[in-house]
Amino acid sequence: SSELTQDPAVSVALGQTVRITCQGDSLRSYYASWYQQKPGQAPVLVIYGKNNRPSGIPDRFSGSSSGNTASLTITGAQAEHEADYYCHSRDISGNHVLFGGGTKLTVL
Amino acid sequence: QVQLQESGPGLVKPSQTLSLTCTVAGGSISSAGYYWTWIRQHPGKGLEWIGHIYYTGSTYYNPSLKSLVSISVETSKTQFSLRLSSVTAADTAVYYCARKDWGINAFDIWGQGTMVTVSS
Numbered sequence: 001s002s003e004l005t006q007d008p009a010v011s012v013a014l015g016q017t018v019r020i021t022c023q024g025d026s027l028r029s030y031y032a033s034w035y036q037q038k039p040g041q042a043p044v045l046v047i048y049g050k051n052n053r054p055s056g057i058p059d060r061f062s063g064s065s066s067g068n069t070a071s072l073t074i075t076g077a078q079a080e081h082e083a084d085y086y087c088h089s090r091d092i093s094g095n096h097v098l099f100g101g102g103t104k105l106t107v108l
Numbered sequence: 109q110v111q112l113q114e115s116g117p118g119l120v121k122p123s124q125t126l127s128l129t130c131t132v133a134g135g136s137i138s139s140a141g142y143y144w145t146w147i148r149q150h151p152g153k154g155l156e157w158i159g160h161i162y163y164t165g166s167t168y169y170n171p172s173l174k175s176l177v178s179i180s181v182e183t184s185k186t187q188f189s190l191r192l193s194s195v196t197a198a199d200t201a202v203y204y205c206a207r208k209d210w211g212i213n214a215f216d217i218w219g220q221g222t223m224v225t226v227s228s
């Protein structure tokens with residue numbers, strides 16, 4: 001399959017931990033990267049590679065991968081984490097780009 | 109610090125060609141390991157990869173758009189451009205340019221995005 005599949009919506013209680021997942025065959029070969037997008041703004045890279053954060057991204061964001069599933073974990077979710085989260089990776093050929101459909105995170 | 113800025117018409121008529129330019133500021137478009145990418149987002153929808161180009165001119169396109177898309181690079185101007193032909197209302201979207209760091213398989217820098225509406 002040349003798709004990345006995400007749950008459309010996830011909710012988490014304030015201060016709790018939430019995991020957002022991304023499934024796809026290409027994830028067996030390539031790491032996913034994760035993006036946070038707030039309304040009216042461009043996406044922002046939050047996790048890449050095995051579990052790497054760009055400068056300025058807090059360590060409450062972490063990533064992991066197992067088999068065909070990549071995960072983004074937010075530890076101690078805050079109201080400002082409410083956003084859409086997208087995973088990305090390459091397709092099996094390695095030349096094309098795949099995005100997951102996005103997960104809307106609600107912090108209750 | 110590298111910054112990207114999209115520019116181009118915000119309104120395009122159906123059947124015409126959508127043309128956008130992304131200007132790369134604060135860095136070289138000819139740096140090895142980076143792919144210069146166009147991504148769009150339909151209103152209320154997810155991200156859709158359009159295609160990308162290496163500074164050498166090598167391109168890859170989304171198979172679903174390949175026959176309609178052309179991406180080019182002007183290294184002397186530190187710009188890369190998107191042309192999408194025969195547009196319809198379905199091409200109304202926010203268009204982003206972004207830099208893909210091939211080594212880390214991630215889009216590390218994004219433009220702010222530009223809204224393009226296809227309407228007569």
